[in-house]
């Protein structure tokens with residue numbers, strides 16, 4: 001990424017804050033860096049005029065001028081830094097939200113192929129690096145530029161020959177900066193990737209805390225984190241090593257310049273070509289520039305980190321792995337709700353290893369509106385993958401899924417998903433109350449009757465009756481305060497509240513006892529006109545399917561009779577362990 005691309009991307013986010021604020025902050029920082037440039041000149045007047053002439057009025061005037069200079073520098077610096085800090089926070093907030101929202105719109109395949117750690121590092125660590133660049137590096141760079149630029153101009157006016165000497169070291173500094181860049185860029189990228197791995201380990205360890213405790217996995221996670229932290233620390237140390245190589249070179253170069261100024265200036269004073277005050281002021285100007293020049297290595301480091309962060313975020317923004325969507329979606333009101341899987345094939349691919357795995361092959365079956373279809377089969381047969389195709393979590397690689405003869409790709413994705421109820425195999429609840437979880441994601445406030453009905457149909461009424469806080473009961477992060485069956489029922493109520501046209505249920509029978517299953521399916525039959533695709537190892541009690549299919553290795557092998565669906569459970573019960581009769 002070139003610096004031009006970097007800054008145009010930066011400005012595209014910053015430009016949404018009022019322009020005058022950006023200019024005011026920039027102006028204040030320039031003023032804060034420029035005003036102290038007057039002090040060595042005041043010193044020159046002090047040495048060359050006020051003292052030799054014993055002019056007390058001038059002495060006092062110079063003192064007052066110095067106080068004014070320091071006051072203006074302090075006030076503008078304070079204002080500029082505060083505004084830039086606000087701007088940086090605003091930038092981070094916008095960028096984080098933009099990146100997160102873009103990420104959420106990307107396909108499930110993209111999420112799966114990148115992993116939580118890498119994506120979290122981009123959203124959290126990389127945006128933070130950019131914020132730090134704006135808050136600290138940019139003001140320091142302005143200070144450096146104004147100090148060096150202003151000093152150069154003043155020095156040229158004061159004594160052009162001495163200035164040539166002072167800037168002789170500039171080409172060497174540029175070569176050092178170029179070499180530094182080649183070392184630091186790859187290390188900065190490595191650093192972001194290590195951060196991603198650390199995030200991933202922490203996330204995995206905390207989400208699997210139960211298994212981890214039971215199987216003593218904590219030690220394994222400790223070891224993994226220790227190893228990743230070590231690599232992260234090694235990279236940081238490597239970066240510090242390169243930076244510290246640069247610092248002595250800079251210091252040495254600056255010392256040579258100072259010695260050169262003293263010796264050269266001494267010659268000129270003796271020759272009578274410059275005054276003592278000019279050389280004193282000159283010396284002060286050079287030494288004043290030292291602070292900002294010394295911070296140049298920190299600035300370069302932060303610059304390379306920021307460029308790496310911007311590149312990684314740009315990769316995310318450039319990724320358009322979205323589901324295919326027709327430009328003119330069909331109205332859902334025109335559609336018949338009969339669903340057809342037509343020769344659907346799908347493979348999971350891993351973009352990092354370039355490997356892929358066939359999960360579904362030429363899958364063909366229909367669900368007429370209101371029908372109940374059970375898709376049974378052994379573990380890994382492809383049932384859940386089939387279910388995920390209905391709300392378009394994945395799209396077929398070949399073949400198509402239609403509703404009323406219209407391809408799902410020709411419908412507005414959001415509208416279609418509003419009409420699909422999906423109760424996945426691993427139900428995910430969000431921290432909040434039971435009620436908030438049931439209403440989650442609903443675009444309109446549903447009627448109270450519909451809410452009460454969904455609660456009754458999914459038998460959540462029984463759950464809330466057991467809880468002192470009823471519907472207001474907090475479910476904990478990921479629903480950890482509830483049992484597996486309770487979570488499934490809340491997820492089912494969430495799906496029913498949308499009055500879905502089609503409902504996908506992945507393995508309800510494994511979490512609920514038979515009579516509860518029967519009550520639920522009977523209630524749904526009475527109260528909702530909905531097609532149901534049930535995925536599991538056996539037909540649940542009360543489901544009464546219109547058709548039962550047996551699936552193996554991504555294909556439908558045969559259609560079973562209803563009673564076979566129940567015996568299929570016996571066939572697989574011992575291996576799978578789904579509970580119930």
Ligand SMILES: Nc1ncnc2c1ncn2[C@@H]1O[C@H](COP(=O)(O)OP(=O)(O)OP(=O)(O)O)[C@@H](O)[C@H]1O
Nearest residue numbers: 112348357359378379380381382383384385386425
């Ligand atoms: N994200 C993924 N990446 C790669 N392969 C996957 C992914 N998800 C599932 N698979 C594989 O696809 C195949 C079908 O998985 P699926 O979850 O659809 O099976 P299932 O019939 O629902 O199994 P179960 O009864 O155990 O839930 C399996 O072999 C599984 O290992």
